[in-house]
Amino acid sequence: MSPQTVHIGAGAGFAGDRAGSAVAVVDALAASGAPSFLIFETLAERTLALAQLDRQREAEAGYSPSMLALVEPVLAKCLTSGIRIVSNFGAANPHGAAKRLAALAADLGFSAVKIAVVGGDDLTGRLSAADLAARETERTLLSAGSRIISANAYLGARPIAEALDRGADIVVTGRVADPALALGPLVHAFGWDWNDWSRIAAGTLVGHLLECGPQVSGGYFADPGYKDVPDLADLGYPIAEVARDGRAIITKPAGTGGCVDLRTVKEQLLYEIHDPAAYLTPDVVLDITGVELVQAGPDRVAVSGAIGHPRPDSLKATxxxxxxxxxxxxxxxxxxxxxxxxxxxxxxxxxxxxxxxxxxxxxxxxxxxxxxxxxxxxxxxxxxxxxxxxxxxxxxxxxxxxxxxxxxxxxxxxxxxxxxxxxxxxxxxxxxxxxxxxxxxxxxxxxxxxxxxxxx
Structure with missing residues (x-):
């Protein structure tokens, strides 16, 4: 039987995020007693291209260089508490990342950890330079014939959910859509149907609010004298408490700095949204025009009202x-x-x-x-x-x-x-x-x- 509530914590919002910031999040997840997941979003477009260059120079490289620093402080507690980790640490070399994480887990005394690798985003060998040029949205760069360093499609949440269904303690991906890191665990935990567009939209919205880590808990929001945020030196990273119907509470660990209020959530809600009525993702077309935000308590914002439409026929690739x-x-x-x-x-x-x-x-x-x-x-x-x-x-x-x-x-x-x-x-x-x-x-x-x- 699926749970009534699932908790998802954000441990990083980009590759250079603070090591150790996930410790308070993991402590809160472990104390909650709810099925819990920790996500690390570390893969910008430029980050992936640089990772491809790294792998060309060294076959074992190509995964996020910050991976170990981010994971090591929390890995043991996650494994002992049943908190499962999902991240796009893999960048250009998900298998290399998985091997390194397995070695780290073994060093910490966890030799039987299950690590899943999600692949298929790398388009190398699938489409020629001419094929890619013909599919470029602006038709301005690829026709010039410059050497292609990387071509990666944005995968959705399905393979992440499948990996968790198969018992993975850690899921490592390459290029996936950022919200998929949270949507995959939610589909896995609640058993949502992939054509239940309202719930898939709700899970995608949760992922969108968490994907930049502490932006939603006051980090990037801060502007002294205009938008004051307390104790940023000990900024708390966000947690989403998600119900089976997709309604969610965005919060942060008690006793940490930062803030979660209507202003911080609104800013992140609109972050990188081109069309509020049609935010295109691999899993759903998300409409946020009917989203309702309610301050449900100190550092607690209730989020509901996401609308979903059938997923696009094509996938974005960078x-x-x-x-x-x-x-x-x-x-x-x-x-x-x-x-x-x-x-x-x-x-x-x-x-x-x-x-x-x-x-x-x-x-x-x-x-x-x-x-x-x-x-x-x-x-x-x-x-x-x-x-x-x-x-x-x-x-x-x-x-x-x-x-x-x-x-x-x-x-x-x-x-x-x-x-x-x-x-x-x-x-x-x-x-x-x-x-x-x-x-x-x-x-x-x-x-x-x-x-x-x-x-x-």
Missing amino acids: VCIESGFLAEAEISYAGPNAAARARLAVRIVCERMARRHPGLPIRADVIGLCSVFGDSTGAMLARAFEADGSDDLRVRFATRSPDRRAAECLLAEVEALYVAGPAGGGGIRRHLLPQLASASCLIEREHVQETVEVMP
Whole structure:
């Protein structure tokens, strides 16, 4: 018989999230007595592309580098308390992630742990570059013929639910839709029908509210003096208490910082939603226009009213391609007349680059004067120099180019300012990164074959 309530906790909202933040969540899940799951969402589009590059360099790499740091503090308690873990840690190498998690569990004394690997998202070998270009939504990037680094479809929750049905203690996926991490456990626990669109929509909404971790409990929401959030240094990560009919309470562990209120939940509800009446996922088309939020107590928000429509005929896929190089270099100027010396440094570098690589776009920012809202080397930057008397400035130069030599030239010109530029420049840092660009494609479902493998 299925339970009346299932609890799902969020342990991470992105690959660089805080290690150890899931400890309070796991303690609360264990104390609840309800069937419980812990999800880690760690896979942005860029993260997956970088993971593919890592695996090309080293066959055993390609899974989330933060996986062990995030899981190790809570793994033993999860396994002893029956809290099952679901995560897209696998990135470009779910099998490698599963093997590493099995080794970690064995080191902690759990040699019989069942780990399921969800695959089928990697489209390598299934569709050619021409096939992908023909399916690109904007038709702007893939037709140029750049080398494809990765092509991954967004899987839904079905293989996650199947893995849990088969007894997995930990489910490791590659690219799945973020809400699927929560929907899969809910379908498994409650036995929902995949065509019960209202419940599938409700579970998808829960996953959407949890997918960014502590954003919904006050993290990204905070704006001092306007949206004050208490004790962010000990921010509590969210928990969803979900009923069989899909109604849910969003909360956080008692005694932790942050807040869960109508404002934080509304912000996350609208996060990355293009059409509130038609949020497309692999499992359902979610309509949030009728969603009702009620403050049900301190740090408790009741969520209901999700509407579901039949799932789309196609799946989204993200294709990442090589996109040249990004060069960045910085130098500091401090003390009397610092602004004038910084302005001279900008002029020198821009003039020399115009001679050596005509047409190469150069961006120059003076951090603290004109950077985020600046117009590079234009009028706004000039006005900032004239208006500000700061004596502590950091100048950043950057360019993007398909030509590695041109990008490296900018780095050399900035470094030369040590002796060939204005007085007092110091603290130069320089960095060259290969750039990736991503395109979205719509892939017919018959081209995607989901797989579930349970180890051992």
